[in-house]
Amino acid sequence: MSAATPAGGRIRSAMGLMRSFPAQFWSRLSLQERLALIFVPAAIVAGVVTVLAVVLLGPPFLDFLGANLPLVRFAVAATAILLLTVPTAFVLIYLELKVIARMNLRIGPNRVGPWGIAMSVIHGFKVLSKEDFAPTGADITVFTLAPVVTYMASVMTLLVIPFAPGLIGQDLNIGLLYFFSMGGLTVVGLLMAGWSSFNKYSLLGGLRSAAQIISYEIPLTLSVVGVIILAGTMSMNRIVLAQSGSLLDWFVFKQPLAALIFFIAATAEANRTPFDMTEADSEIVAGFATEYSGMRFGFFFFAEYVNVFIVSALVATVFFGGWTAPFQWPWAYNLNWFNPWSFGFFGWLAIVLTVGYFGTIFFAVFARLFGGREWGLWASMGLGFLFLLVVVAGLVVLAGFIAFDWVAGLVWFMAKTYAFVITFVWMRATLPRVRVDQLMGFAWKWLLPASLLNLFVTATAVVLLNR
Amino acid sequence: MPAHQHAPRTSPARATTRAARPHPQPSADDASARQYSSADDPRVMLDRQVGALFEPIPPYPTRTEREGEFYSLGDGEMFLNVGPHHPATHGVLRLVLKLSGEQIVDVDPVLGYLHRGVEKICENSDYYHVIDQVDPLEYVSSLFQEWAAVLSFEKLMDVQVPRRAEYIRVLSGELLRIASHTLFMGFLALDLGGLTPILYSFIERDEIVEMLAALTGARMLFNYFRVGGVNGDLNHEFMSRLGDWMTRAAKQTEAQAGLLNENEIFVRRMRGVGVLDRATALRYGVTGGNLRASGVPFDLRRAHPYSVYPELDFNIPTRDEGDSLARYLIRVDEVRESIKIVDQCLHNMPDGPVMARLPRLIRPRPGRAWGACEGPRGMLGVYTISDGSDGPFRFRIHDPSFLNLETVPALLPGNLLADTMAVVSSLDPVMGGIDK
Numbered sequence: 001m002s003a004a005t006p007a008g009g010r011i012r013s014a015m016g017l018m019r020s021f022p023a024q025f026w027s028r029l030s031l032q033e034r035l036a037l038i039f040v041p042a043a044i045v046a047g048v049v050t051v052l053a054v055v056l057l058g059p060p061f062l063d064f065l066g067a068n069l070p071l072v073r074f075a076v077a078a079t080a081i082l083l084l085t086v087p088t089a090f091v092l093i094y095l096e097l098k099v100i101a102r103m104n105l106r107i108g109p110n111r112v113g114p115w116g117i118a119m120s121v122i123h124g125f126k127v128l129s130k131e132d133f134a135p136t137g138a139d140i141t142v143f144t145l146a147p148v149v150t151y152m153a154s155v156m157t158l159l160v161i162p163f164a165p166g167l168i169g170q171d172l173n174i175g176l177l178y179f180f181s182m183g184g185l186t187v188v189g190l191l192m193a194g195w196s197s198f199n200k201y202s203l204l205g206g207l208r209s210a211a212q213i214i215s216y217e218i219p220l221t222l223s224v225v226g227v228i229i230l231a232g233t234m235s236m237n238r239i240v241l242a243q244s245g246s247l248l249d250w251f252v253f254k255q256p257l258a259a260l261i262f263f264i265a266a267t268a269e270a271n272r273t274p275f276d277m278t279e280a281d282s283e284i285v286a287g288f289a290t291e292y293s294g295m296r297f298g299f300f301f302f303a304e305y306v307n308v309f310i311v312s313a314l315v316a317t318v319f320f321g322g323w324t325a326p327f328q329w330p331w332a333y334n335l336n337w338f339n340p341w342s343f344g345f346f347g348w349l350a351i352v353l354t355v356g357y358f359g360t361i362f363f364a365v366f367a368r369l370f371g372g373r374e375w376g377l378w379a380s381m382g383l384g385f386l387f388l389l390v391v392v393a394g395l396v397v398l399a400g401f402i403a404f405d406w407v408a409g410l411v412w413f414m415a416k417t418y419a420f421v422i423t424f425v426w427m428r429a430t431l432p433r434v435r436v437d438q439l440m441g442f443a444w445k446w447l448l449p450a451s452l453l454n455l456f457v458t459a460t461a462v463v464l465l466n467r
Numbered sequence: 468m469p470a471h472q473h474a475p476r477t478s479p480a481r482a483t484t485r486a487a488r489p490h491p492q493p494s495a496d497d498a499s500a501r502q503y504s505s506a507d508d509p510r511v512m513l514d515r516q517v518g519a520l521f522e523p524i525p526p527y528p529t530r531t532e533r534e535g536e537f538y539s540l541g542d543g544e545m546f547l548n549v550g551p552h553h554p555a556t557h558g559v560l561r562l563v564l565k566l567s568g569e570q571i572v573d574v575d576p577v578l579g580y581l582h583r584g585v586e587k588i589c590e591n592s593d594y595y596h597v598i599d600q601v602d603p604l605e606y607v608s609s610l611f612q613e614w615a616a617v618l619s620f621e622k623l624m625d626v627q628v629p630r631r632a633e634y635i636r637v638l639s640g641e642l643l644r645i646a647s648h649t650l651f652m653g654f655l656a657l658d659l660g661g662l663t664p665i666l667y668s669f670i671e672r673d674e675i676v677e678m679l680a681a682l683t684g685a686r687m688l689f690n691y692f693r694v695g696g697v698n699g700d701l702n703h704e705f706m707s708r709l710g711d712w713m714t715r716a717a718k719q720t721e722a723q724a725g726l727l728n729e730n731e732i733f734v735r736r737m738r739g740v741g742v743l744d745r746a747t748a749l750r751y752g753v754t755g756g757n758l759r760a761s762g763v764p765f766d767l768r769r770a771h772p773y774s775v776y777p778e779l780d781f782n783i784p785t786r787d788e789g790d791s792l793a794r795y796l797i798r799v800d801e802v803r804e805s806i807k808i809v810d811q812c813l814h815n816m817p818d819g820p821v822m823a824r825l826p827r828l829i830r831p832r833p834g835r836a837w838g839a840c841e842g843p844r845g846m847l848g849v850y851t852i853s854d855g856s857d858g859p860f861r862f863r864i865h866d867p868s869f870l871n872l873e874t875v876p877a878l879l880p881g882n883l884l885a886d887t888m889a890v891v892s893s894l895d896p897v898m899g900g901i902d903k
Contacts, residue, residue: 103664200547204569204884273660274732282555282658283885432733433660435885438568 032427077169081158089305090120095418096305096425101192103429109430135198136292140198143173145297147292150189154306161313162237164409176228179314180221183269186307187213193300199293205287208436209278212268215440216275219447222263223258226458227251227318240322247326252319257454259319260326261447265422266311269440273428280433312420313413320416322455323409343442356388363387517874537575543567551580555658557889558898562875562887566585567885581902589862594620594694594829597859601849602688604864605900608647610640610679611842612864612900613692615849618773619838620694623853631819632696633775638812639691640840641677641805642709646675648798648845649723649804651895655885656727657734658888664726671719678708695823701816709813716806720832724799737792741878741890744789751877752870755845756797757894761789767841774840778815782807791893794809799893801843810891830857844868845893866900 018298058331064074094109097119101108109116128373157179159169184451187210194206228234229250231242243249252259275315289300316322343351364384368377398408434442529535540546550561559580565573589597601616602609614636621628650727653668676686681704684693686903691698729732743753748761758765766783768776786793833855839848845867850859873892878890 026639105670106666200545204547208569240889276660280660280885282660282888285553309504371903429663431661432730432736432884434732435736438735 007390018033039077074170077159081169082155084156084158085306086304088123088309089123089302090223092308092421093120093123093301096428099409099422099425100429103426123296127301127324128295128298129167130294132294135200138291139196139198142192143291144296145464146189146193146288146298147194147303147409150186151299151303151306151342153182154187154303154310156185157307157310160236161310161317162240162322163413164236166222166404167406168237168409171235171237173233173235176224176234176239176318179236180217182312184213186303189303193288197288199291199422201284201290204284205280205290206276209271209288211273211276211436212271212439212443214437214444216265216268216451219261219443219451220269221454222448222451223255223261223265223457224318226255226258227456229462230254230412236317236322240317240324243321244324246328250319250321250326253457255319255454255458257450259315261454262319262453263315265443265447267424267427268443270307270311272308274431274434275439275443276433277439282433308421308424309417312417314426315420316413316416321412322416323413325408325412330333355392358393359388360384363391398452468789470710481857502878515551529570536571537563537565540565540613541572544572546808549887551577552798555892555898557654557892559902560891560896560898564879566635566885569885571879571882571884574879575766576872576875578872579657579902585903586862586864590859594831597693597862599690602690603895603899604866604903605842605844605868606645606665606687607650607692607897608843609645609688610636610691611840611847612842613689614640615725615838615842615847615864616851617692617694617838618840619836619849619851620831622836622838623828623834623851624694624825624829626695626823628696628774628823629820630775630817631700632821634812634816635697635701635821636692636802637774637776638809638816639682639689639697641808641812642675642679644843645720645802645805645836646672648802649675649720651798651843652795654728655889655892657735658892660732661727661730661733664723667723667726669902674708674712678705678712681705681708691813693822694819694829695825699869700821704717705816708808713806713809713813715728716809717803720799720802720806727795732850734792736885736889737795738788738790740791740882740886741893742788743874745880747874747877748789751874753845753874754802754867754870754900757794757843757845757871757874759785759794760782760797762787767839771839773838779808779811781805781811791889794893794895828857830855839865842867844900845871864903865903868894868896868898869901872896872901 026034046425094117098116107413109119112118112122134140158174160167160175160178162171190209190213191206194202194204194209197203227239231239233239233242239251243251271278277287279289284290289297292300360381361384364380367383367387397407397411401411402408489843498713506886529538544565544567547564547566548561549564550556551559556562560630563575564571565575583598586591589600592600595618597616601612605612610843615865647666649671656664662791680686680701681691682699684699685691685819743757743761745761745763748758748763753761755764764783764785767773768781769783781804782795784804786797801814831853835850835852837848837850839846843848846865847867850861850865851864854860872891874894875891879887882890
């Protein structure tokens, strides 16, 4: 055979090498080389494509954006709000774990990061890395869409919440109405999840959520009508402005009953204890989310916590003055004399180095004094540096608080919102769950008449006083 | 063709698969072929998968009239399996609920997921090992199960237990009763959605369990009582822990009861739910706090006194309502009474030995004996037949949780799904004892 001849053998072996070239070549590479071989060409191609796109499409695209500024504003706001939800949910999850733990005489998460602050991030990774599973018999399309609908419904409500003067997604003139209609969409997602999961617990959870959210939306909406009458507008920004001035201008003092009804109904709307019928773990396992795992469950989870934030933000906005300060700032001070550009680059470098060096040593002394011998030199230096960073960050926020309107507004808004978030967490740690019939009875027999009464009294008073 | 060029690839593997799986040719007269072609419709495939996945309910032809009645669904009704793996069933209890909406029409409790054949194991052991074997039955309050077995053996042997040993038994038993009731309160709240009380319960229980560990050497499965006494006298660590705990026990109990008693949501969910009237309770053979909540002042410690209970001063709390709230409140009252008993035990503790003088190997005369004590859940009884050997010939355990749980089908219908947990939890079943 030709295999015996030298020429044929050479040809055969060359052919074999060529055929096995890619496999052997690849298997002899180390991991770093493989990664480099994948990512370097990819990066080169991506860079070339990006540069080409910018050069070719950039100018016309910029022209287009310049001609459609509202569109830009919308895109930026939507992106910012979408990006806002994840850290918000992370903070809320950690807050809930920690606060409930303290109330239960536990310590709570304390292993991941200092004081366990990375716990929610780890939760996120855990959820991401789980199997994306759908049970047999599930309606896959609806099953997949349900978390998206729920999540988007929560996120879209964030668009009309005024975080600070000028910091609002879109100041609609029907802001409150938009809010309630978008909030009502949540129930569609929950119903979809409950129906498509092919599980009786899910079905019960979905139906419970439908009954509950629809029932509580009526007192929720009716209780705000008094505020709308007083403010004369449905725009969230103008509702906030109507409460500016002092603490006594807040609507909670003009509409105390409405505020109470609103808070209770909002608890039910966010599916929080004691109204967490939809995921009553001791009754219907996990309600609509029973069959969900992985990131689909993660979206429900995020939506729940974003909902808590939104509801707290709405209570703060409508009844507690939103971003307005509770009292007039007693001393007017402006920082206009301070020009950060006057120092120059080397000036700033000198400042940063000096403050960093001496500040670190200053705080390290405290760490050394109070930490005792357990803190070594470098540990106390590190802690001192950390303290310094916190103090500097605090000072920067304080300067911003004094100098800029929107920083002050944001600080006040967040303070008020998180006060209500902690109230929700506190309620969860304290109260047992009500029963379904008690829940519905409370909505229809007590909250609805009370909100109607409130509306009647408010309208009468406004008519009489304006006469 | 040049040598380095390949012949065009004709994937032989794929070709054979194709040949092996020819496209179905439906014909009018072939029934199986028709079925096969209809499977192309995704909806039909779904139905088939689901049908193959879930067995019909029940998976066998109904055997009794009651089963036939239970498993026939009315209009708008459905079955819901609560358990055996469910967050709120206290172990592996399975309740098949027949629901109309959220309202319970009928209930069928299914037991036996935890059956180990403890009675048979005990019959194969000698008398000392029996004490060890019965421990995990009522794992929340295992001393009482030991106590019942030991009582029955002592009747067989006709032993006089030293008074100090009797006082130590009462002392440790009442401590464990407090621990058990405290845990009951926490789990009841947890089943109603309250997160916090359970953790307070466990703090309280941990203190008691730790002090019992100092006394007996184990936290849960004590193996402490012996025929004719107890294994080991009171020691310093136990007494110091007990004294420490007694200074705040009453206050702590009131604080914990206040967490729930004064909670409007809790009271409203418990009041009038699962009412067990006096006649039904007696007919089902319910004992313990569940019976006393229905207005029958039956407590073995007073009705058939054993140990040194006749010398102690305590009340038998009763209530007339018979609902879940009454069952809960009875437990709170019993904790108060138990604290009184512990106090008296400490004051009246006599000196002396803690074990009667007995041979190493126990061989009672042939005979039979019934020993029973009042556990936290009711009458814990043991019936022993001896054939004169060193182990029981027949060993029968009467567990109160089993009889208490039997009332669930009588209590639940008409209530809502959420009440299942309130009612079952208020009966305080321990599945280890029920399934034996």
